[in-house]
Amino acid sequence: xxxxxxDLLPDEVDSLKAIIAHERETKAAALSARDAExxxxxxxxxxxxxxxxxxxxxxxxxxxxxxxxxxxxxxxxDEEDAVELVTAVAGHARRRGHRQALPSHxxxxxxxxxxxxxxKVCPHDGTQLKVMxxxxxxxxxxxPAQVRVLHHRxxxxxxxxxxxxxxxxxxxxxxIPKSQASAGLLASVAVAKYxxxxxx
Numbered sequence: 586x587x588x589x590x591x592d593l594l595p596d597e598v599d600s601l602k603a604i605i606a607h608e609r610e611t612k613a614a615a616l617s618a619r620d621a622e623x624x625x626x627x628x629x630x631x632x633x634x635x636x637x638x639x640x641x642x643x644x645x646x647x648x649x650x651x652x653x654x655x656x657x658x659x660x661x662x663d664e665e666d667a668v669e670l671v672t673a674v675a676g677h678a679r680r681r682g683h684r685q686a687l688p689s690h691x692x693x694x695x696x697x698x699x700x701x702x703x704x705k706v707c708p709h710d711g712t713q714l715k716v717m718x719x720x721x722x723x724x725x726x727x728x729p730a731q732v733r734v735l736h737h738r739x740x741x742x743x744x745x746x747x748x749x750x751x752x753x754x755x756x757x758x759x760x761i762p763k764s765q766a767s768a769g770l771l772a773s774v775a776v777a778k779y780x781x782x783x784x785x
Contacts, residue, residue, distance in 0.1 A: 684765065687723050691734050694726075698739045698754040707744035714742035720753055726767040735767055 595601065705714045718741045726735045741753040760768050777783040 687725055687734050687765065691725075691732060693723075693734045693736045695736045695738060698737060698756060700740065700742060700752065700754050704752060705742060707747060707750045709744065709747050709750055712744050712746045714750070714752070715745050716740050717743040717751070722756075724765050724767040725770055727770045727773045729773070 594604070700714075706712070707714060720739045720741060722737050722739075724735045724737065726733050737756060739754045739756060741751065743752075744750040760766075760771050766774075774785070778785060
């Protein structure tokens with residue numbers, strides 16, 4: 586639809602009335618075409634819903650038995666009312682998930698991960714490194730008929746002279762990194778599920 590510029594409009598009243606009548610006819614035709622398209626799309630949606638959710642013997646609902654729209658009173662009322670309701674929802678602040686501590690009554694076995702002797706020397710000045718701290722983590726381990734917690738201690742070394750070189754012992758490669766399940770627990774679960782056919 587084209588819009589006329591104000592400086593191109595005629596000054597005669599009859600000409601202006603004719604332009605307004607033409608614009609009204611154009612808009613009415615566009616609205617009727619849009620309504621026909623909407624009705625056609627609604628019919629397609631009804632047909633697809635009937636094919637998708639209708640009974641096997643009666644895929645398409647007929648006028649004699651329009652079972653498809655039997656329980657759609659709420660949707661029909663919503664379409665008729667068409668009132669937009671706005672509900673204010675308070676913002677949700679996500680918290681970082683913290684794992685639950687493993688049960689304290691389980692026996693614990695400490696596994697110390699230390700650096701190799703070659704890595705205990707400062708590369709800057711050759712001084713022997715000293716333990717300055719450690720990083721700890723726990724995994725749930727299982728020995729057949731015995732459950733225990735592996736308490737990993739990764740020693741951290743620092744150079745006492747230059748105080749620039751700090752290094753922590755690495756964990757051995759894990760089947761699932763940063764998991765509380767040890768390799769023994771994962772193997773036990775896999776064997777119980779797939780070899781012994783036990784439920785998880």
